[in-house]
């Protein structure tokens with residue numbers, strides 16, 4: 470925690486861009502508190518890491534997975550999600566405290582969507598939780614725009630040439646989430662079971678939803 474702050478983009482000079490990370494002084498104070506608490510033995514560093522991991526891999530992405538599974542099983546909800554995404558997501562009680570708007574982009578057999586924030590790491594927190602470290606890396610942010618197919622291949626996602634890849638650049642005001650394709654062989658599967666097939670990466674677009682029986686790790 471507190472080691473991968475990459476929100477100093479002095480080369481950008483986009484001062485009007487409201488970055489999603491806390492200001493540098495807040496990050497410093499958090500780091501100071503963490504150090505103090507750990508040194509005094511009040512908390513274990515591993516316990517803090519476990520909390521961060523929980524938000525990165527469990528709490529956040531599970532919210533998004535519920536949204537996706539509902540869209541797969543309820544055509545009216547899917548339509549609301551695509552047309553009025555901020556409100557449709559709020560139906561679950563996942564409210565955006567920062568007030569930015571959501572846009573949901575739908576994968577189809579012809580189009581694969583992938584999300585990035587080229588400036589920093591704007592990310593749909595209410596549905597996906599904390600961004601993974603690679604999402605904030607300058608390599609991902611710069612390369613996915615220029616050579617999306619190559620980057621996706623490195624994630625193990627090999628797309629046929631006739632599939633169009635669309636890259637969406639998030640900002641503080643507008644954040645994207647991918648609605649992945651429903652895996653084949655899931656006809657009749659209940660909504661609850663479907664959520665376990667929806668991975669975090671499938672909602673960023675660097676992955677696809679798992680097939681039934683496939684282990685879901687990210």
Ligand code: FE
Nearest residue numbers: 586589590591
């Ligand atoms: Fe950003």
